[in-house]
Amino acid sequence: MANTSAPALELRDGDADELDQLLRSTTAPAGLARRARIVMLAADGMANTRISEVVGVSVPTVLKWRSRYLQDGLDGLLDAQRPGRPRHVDHADVVSATLMPPPKKYGVTHWSSRLLAGHLGIGNATVARAWREYGVQPWRSGTFKFSTDPQLVAKVTDVVGLYLEPPENAIVLCVDEKSQIQALDRTAPMLPMQPGQIERRTHDYKRHGTTTLFAALEIATGQVTAAVTPRHRHQEFLAFLRQIDRAYPDQELHLVMDNYATHKTPEVKDWLARHKNFHVHFTPTSASWLNLVEVWFGIIDRQAIRRGIFTSVKDLNAKIRAFINGWNDRKHPFVWTKTAEDTLKKAQPKTN
Numbered sequence: 001m002a003n004t005s006a007p008a009l010e011l012r013d014g015d016a017d018e019l020d021q022l023l024r025s026t027t028a029p030a031g032l033a034r035r036a037r038i039v040m041l042a043a044d045g046m047a048n049t050r051i052s053e054v055v056g057v058s059v060p061t062v063l064k065w066r067s068r069y070l071q072d073g074l075d076g077l078l079d080a081q082r083p084g085r086p087r088h089v090d091h092a093d094v095v096s097a098t099l100m101p102p103p104k105k106y107g108v109t110h111w112s113s114r115l116l117a118g119h120l121g122i123g124n125a126t127v128a129r130a131w132r133e134y135g136v137q138p139w140r141s142g143t144f145k146f147s148t149d150p151q152l153v154a155k156v157t158d159v160v161g162l163y164l165e166p167p168e169n170a171i172v173l174c175v176d177e178k179s180q181i182q183a184l185d186r187t188a189p190m191l192p193m194q195p196g197q198i199e200r201r202t203h204d205y206k207r208h209g210t211t212t213l214f215a216a217l218e219i220a221t222g223q224v225t226a227a228v229t230p231r232h233r234h235q236e237f238l239a240f241l242r243q244i245d246r247a248y249p250d251q252e253l254h255l256v257m258d259n260y261a262t263h264k265t266p267e268v269k270d271w272l273a274r275h276k277n278f279h280v281h282f283t284p285t286s287a288s289w290l291n292l293v294e295v296w297f298g299i300i301d302r303q304a305i306r307r308g309i310f311t312s313v314k315d316l317n318a319k320i321r322a323f324i325n326g327w328n329d330r331k332h333p334f335v336w337t338k339t340a341e342d343t344l345k346k347a348q349p350k351t352n
Helices: 015-024 030-043 048-055 059-077 091-098 113-120 124-134 152-164 234-247 266-274 293-305 313-330 340-347
Strands: 170-186 205-218 224-229 252-257 278-282
Touching (some): 015 059, 030 048, 059 091, 091 124, 113 124, 152 252, 152 340, 170 234, 205 234, 205 293, 205 313, 224 234, 234 266, 293 313
Parallel strands (some): 170 252, 252 278
Antiparallel strands (some): 205 224
């Protein structure tokens, strides 16, 4: 680990005045002035970590310019000569500043190219070029969630093994419910797609209630058994289990489900205990993505719900059923391709 509390930097004779002129100059390149400030603060004995905070660069950048000055003096602070038009701003410095949080005075969570350009005293086009060169995208962010299930490995191995090598003469069903599906009606008729014009709809809408979709996806064929209900209590889930039992009479069924409380009530457990042909495999907590029916829920959302117009819950339910009927006519198998080991690499946090 780098030493962030190095001794004070010893300046060469006469360099203090030249560094001071660079800091006061209004025409000196921003990168050069920043390096001069790093050297001056280091000469004052300030710790490297504190210099990085004050100047707005990373600790490795502080160490770099300390080392360059020790080796070559003021010449070491200049950019190396390159063919063509010389670059006046070091893109690495721009990126280093980007990776530091904006000062509190700006009141923002991340840099924009114009805000950072003003902060550094350079053009925003320069900032944009530096970001493109290093693949930095401050305006983007993502989410992640790792499962903390103590049985993570066992459950992933069980479910993935079921996908890759299902038991002979058995049917694997991925089961879950999509609750709170809203029946949304736009406040004006939709404008249909035209040549050179996409489909358009109003941004506002009227709510007409919600419904719940229960679904069981047969991964070998893509066949979906489904039910729409007003609620998603254990009573509705029990009714759906009976529906599955009727759809697959006297067949060995392996159900992949998540840990939702409705799936584990005493009533549900008693029913499953009485039906020996039902075998339940639970996904790890915070790992619903392991259930392939979630992929199918994404399909119905994109193709039938998200852009749909529904005048009532009854209308919503009818259009959901219509989609399912159409889907079962054109269904296809859902194939899992990753091993349990490959899957666990995605499911577990990385450690250094």
